[in-house]
Amino acid sequence: MSYDKRSIPILISLDPSSPAIQQRGIHNRWHPDIPSAATVHPGQTFKLHCLDWTGGQIHNNDTADDIVTADLNQCHYLTGPVECKGAQPGDVLVVDVMDVTPFPEHAWGYCGIFDINNGGSLLCDDFPVAAKAVWDLDGVYATSRHIPGVRFAGISHPGIMGCAPSKELLDEWNRRETQLIAEHSGAVPAVAYPPNPKSAYIGAISALSNDIMEAIAREGARTIPPREHGGNCDIKNLSKGSRIYFPVYIEGAKFSIGDLHFSQGDGELTFCGAIEMAGIVTLRFNLIKDGMKKLSMNSPIYLPSVVDPKYTTQVTFQGISVDKDGKQHSMDATVAYKQAARAAIEYLHSLGYTKEQAYLLMSCAPVEAHVASIVDHPNASVTIGIPTEIFDRDIRPDAVVAAYETGTLKKAYGASHATTIKRA
Amino acid sequence: MSYDKRSIPILISLDPSSPAIQQRGIHNRWHPDIPSAATVHPGQTFKLHCLDWTGGQIHNNDTADDIVTADLNQCHYLTGPVECKGAQPGDVLVVDVMDVTPFPEHAWGYCGIFDINNGGSLLCDDFPVAAKAVWDLDGVYATSRHIPGVRFAGISHPGIMGCAPSKELLDEWNRRETQLIAEHSGAVPAVAYPPNPKSAYIGAISALSNDIMEAIAREGARTIPPREHGGNCDIKNLSKGSRIYFPVYIEGAKFSIGDLHFSQGDGELTFCGAIEMAGIVTLRFNLIKDGMKKLSMNSPIYLPSVVDPKYTTQVTFQGISVDKDGKQHSMDATVAYKQAARAAIEYLHSLGYTKEQAYLLMSCAPVEAHVASIVDHPNASVTIGIPTEIFDRDIRPDAVVAAYETGTLKKAYGASHATTIKRA
Amino acid sequence: MSYDKRSIPILISLDPSSPAIQQRGIHNRWHPDIPSAATVHPGQTFKLHCLDWTGGQIHNNDTADDIVTADLNQCHYLTGPVECKGAQPGDVLVVDVMDVTPFPEHAWGYCGIFDINNGGSLLCDDFPVAAKAVWDLDGVYATSRHIPGVRFAGISHPGIMGCAPSKELLDEWNRRETQLIAEHSGAVPAVAYPPNPKSAYIGAISALSNDIMEAIAREGARTIPPREHGGNCDIKNLSKGSRIYFPVYIEGAKFSIGDLHFSQGDGELTFCGAIEMAGIVTLRFNLIKDGMKKLSMNSPIYLPSVVDPKYTTQVTFQGISVDKDGKQHSMDATVAYKQAARAAIEYLHSLGYTKEQAYLLMSCAPVEAHVASIVDHPNASVTIGIPTEIFDRDIRPDAVVAAYETGTLKKAYGASHATTIKRA
């Protein structure tokens, strides 16, 4: 008898350099009727390839043109669904994230600011124009020719994971989101994205009847938001070594995964804010029969990994529920988050970064955003902490004041800034 | 010549057992004309006494009656103002938080759920009735006879710090908040608290003319919310060893401090959510002349302390911008926070805690709330992580499922729960 | 009924500015017959004052003369013994270290290199002459006018804790140490210190018969070494929040404590290497009846505190069992430790510190010394890691090389070095 392990099988293989729509085993809508692309048993370890969220629309170059013209209807390309044998509604699918890596020959990623007319971003009023930074994924570290002076260890994770919704849950998603859209008709950027057959993709599967394929395209929920099944939760700490407990809504669970990030800051504020990458995940499923009841859960429970970078020193900024025009909002944590982000961007800008660089950096570096207090009417208090150890010089206020007084503050990163990020 | 230090002077002494309104050196409104109660020079180390935020209205007993009847118009009693010699508008007051401790003979604190008709709390729809837990402050640890099975190290900090506003800034605060109140007239609980002469207190100072005293009472901003000067920012990591950079708006800076917490969870969700305590702070001031410009800052910058408990393992819950009635909100982090909190409360409840205990515990234990993503329309994603190491048993899902299956889950904390927290 | 706590009693009060030998409640030998100076019950919280280890022989000034002339026969002055009611041989005394602070009006400490003719130090061949640095204890941080450019948070702890030995255990200590001394007669510095009536002190207690007092002075074990009861274990992480399980050898346990350190590096290599201070400890006792058997223990078990500074980045040096003269030793971790220390001292010296400053700094800063491997004949591998975050500039090799190449390396700390530490 041999205890030696065989190699871990790659259940779904993809080519990050080929067009997404020529590949199988991926899809870009949530729908219970999308057929499983692979099947595993509880306890089995397996690998899946993942495209980057856009399916290869963004390139490793020095222009943001591809951000301007990216077709967001295609997003996100998810890998799966993967059927878990024996899973029934009400069960909990336990997913061990065993590894998340870029493709070895494709060791780069990008973050971008989306144009206000094509997706936008959290601070799209301040940053209406597209921008992009490319990152070299250099072992555990990321560096960028577009944002000099920083180097940080990634906490690589999938931005999107979750089981397929039941038809009832899907209908509920569509109901509530359609209502929101109706309440904000004409908003730019849009407040939500309804089902849209345009660019809907379910993996080049020919076995389905046209009726079913059309129904999936017509009804399938967009992958942009997180929802109660998980989805695009963008939790930056779900790196290798994490365990997640997902609700199961349909037989076989039909788990999908994608939107890999080499690193992300809390909030992912530029929308395409993480270091987006294509790559390979290693997973294992287990089942807890009737687990939703046993764990009193209606949404995922996460055990983040014990293996994470130890960045401990932060310069921290605060925002409250008063917007940039001085308008008082009622306990609005989103406004507070935005204001904290603006304070941090101003600070990084004073160090010599362009505002676009600062905005991009805060989106993808291991920045922490905490809801400090959310009970002190009328202001929520949100903090954003930037780790100091990722910079190649001291960015703490005492050092900044000293550099200001000797006139060396803004000279640190030189003239290369303005030209490294090109706009359309 | 002797290098020996003299004892650090206590600039303002208070008695936590006496009525607040008989004591000097405290005030409960923000106003530039409140006279300084003490004066220090940059570089000087000093101590200040602080009452608990209510000025002694809440007692170490087993009823929540005092929560029900607490006069919130009195809150918060702040210590100060302390003048910093040489401070001018545009300067930055650097405050080193050197120590935060309870009074030695008063080593207890409390957290409470405020009644929906008297302050309320974040989840006041779910928890409309007052409740209270008293905590013993036992060296670095807190334990409660009202919430058994947990013990955690405090990260003691002042909930409120900041310099007095200029008259112009004060007017701006009142303008914007008054407008918000007008937009939500009749809201319960109120969306904001306007200036209110009732219970306004500026420290039993007789030297002021009646005109000025009346103006302070009439115009003085309430201390409830955080604002751009800092104020009630409730940042749980500003413990001893922290350094904060505050904007100076008026000559002498006029710094005030209060609302001491032995420990707080991110969000402080029950409103009186931290372990509130009276105590002693040790501080030092320094000045950066013209610092607001040098640091490009319009709100405080924080360097949290390097000395904090090392709780590293968390069970994490997620919330999105869909409220408990299923209504979809647009990128609302506050709703997402609430939903994550509800998921966490359900989970703790399944372990045998009452929901009130769970709600109180999440408010005061070293719980972390992160804005995971705030760009994926229409849902923000907020996570709340509960440290596992503070419990006297394993609360991870695998252990919970095992306990569920052997029928031992809810028995852990016994019958004492329901009776330990009394309501009015 | 009131739940309010009374103030914690100070069981033994001392004056750090008065001569030790005029004070009661202290002693400087281990012996079962030293009478208890105080008595507590399990579960009771209490405070004890402690002198610095020398009993006030070292002063806050700029000369090392007092190091040269210090009477080591007096060391260490311990506070106690404190009797724990109900303790019996075989029990375990559980000691909660609830706080360790300097006297408020005495907020300074010192570290010193002892002269080779008076105590010596680990590297006494390299550093035969006495030196001293005085530290200001500034809230959680220490800074020194004698070692510029560093500031670090203390992990304050007692260097010495333990229960009194039984007569049998004391005899065993004396037996084995006497034998060692005999094997190394004439060694300088001495390999061990036998009982010595000179300067023996048991607290100005007059109730004892002369016979007993003379027996204690004649037989009492010196406090210099750690032993199986704990004693001078100098474990740098036993800060407030720690819990220690001590063996009990005699009725009442007779616990003593002293040698308070504001901070210490692993190894405490200059002998008087920690930041030595007088101060106040807050403790609580509990008992585990027959605990030595239940815990299979013959020496203390420690649960270090969860509250410690988070210094995470280190520059690390390695030593092996080849001494500075090139002689190969057999798996000698002590030699390896010394060689790692020498490599670290050279490195700090290249930054502009004097070698004495470097040696002192490594003794008292939160430096970590690990036994990396101790199985690879003939060399043990020991590492010493210096935290980078305690310096006011980047000390990592890349920055050092850059500074070397621009000629700015050694200029950082200026000309003040050589004169700040005086020798006799």
Place this chain on the structure above:
Amino acid sequence: MSYDKRSIPILISLDPSSPAIQQRGIHNRWHPDIPSAATVHPGQTFKLHCLDWTGGQIHNNDTADDIVTADLNQCHYLTGPVECKGAQPGDVLVVDVMDVTPFPEHAWGYCGIFDINNGGSLLCDDFPVAAKAVWDLDGVYATSRHIPGVRFAGISHPGIMGCAPSKELLDEWNRRETQLIAEHSGAVPAVAYPPNPKSAYIGAISALSNDIMEAIAREGARTIPPREHGGNCDIKNLSKGSRIYFPVYIEGAKFSIGDLHFSQGDGELTFCGAIEMAGIVTLRFNLIKDGMKKLSMNSPIYLPSVVDPKYTTQVTFQGISVDKDGKQHSMDATVAYKQAARAAIEYLHSLGYTKEQAYLLMSCAPVEAHVASIVDHPNASVTIGIPTEIFDRDIRPDAVVAAYETGTLKKAYGASHATTIKRA
């Protein structure tokens, strides 16, 4: 122009399932004349395969027979030498450890106790008989069918790295070690291993003259000990993300690497104590010209990775320089380490582990051994801390006492223990 990276080249490929002596690019002695097996330029990233230290002599099965019969003369098989273009004596070779992984299809490792007559171990008096545990390398975690109840994240690292010695340095090694052997003739186990042509291997290279090959076999230093070039330093934190500065002694540096560990405890006390594995390393070289002078270094300087598991709670044991027979040694940290290890083993044994299991576990789990103090004559104080979070139950003393009193202590791991580890 394309910024896309090509795949990282594998400079030396090996097969962990084939006999070592049929493979090229490996060697098992240190000698300057071993020809380079590969050449790289500074700045280049590359991969190397590594065999396990024994070259495949140990198997994934349930007997320790292979430990008994292992040929230690073959150890360690190192990969290399790799020439760094441009390196000259006096330079510093900067090595970035970018990744360390097992072969994907070979995801297991082992730790073993070597027989006293074949290598032995640190506590070979207590454990004279061979034993073995096999570990499954399960993503970031290790688990063992031979040591149930534990699961921990690995800190994978190479146990051996370093540049080839110059002839002068090699002669010095041989001189001093030969002298030590002479001083301890007949010792069992041996105190050191002299050059030994038996089983010497330099990689099936046919281009060398017989004279040179014989000289290498005759003079080449054994790879067992760490030395000033690094070598078998077994520093458990040199995981991916670490940067190491190695002295260069000969032209081209001739760097070699091997002895990969999935995880190791400080001390590696069973000799084959880490989780030994074959695997793949990803490295990058850089050069600092004349760096040994610039960095004042004669031995490696290490910057351990910022990415490591966050195990923070420890149960800690203490040892002093009194051996198990009660003999007092003079400041012997090795004896102190051994005694701390024995205390820890007793404790783990009381939990139900066999002593062999405890000994093996302490060797490979992320255990920390600190030199607490090494100045308190005659006893050094060494601590060993076992992380509590790696066990599936609470191992802190309070829980152990509770389990003891209910009679459930030793039952935890059942009867499977004694039979899972077989001896010859």
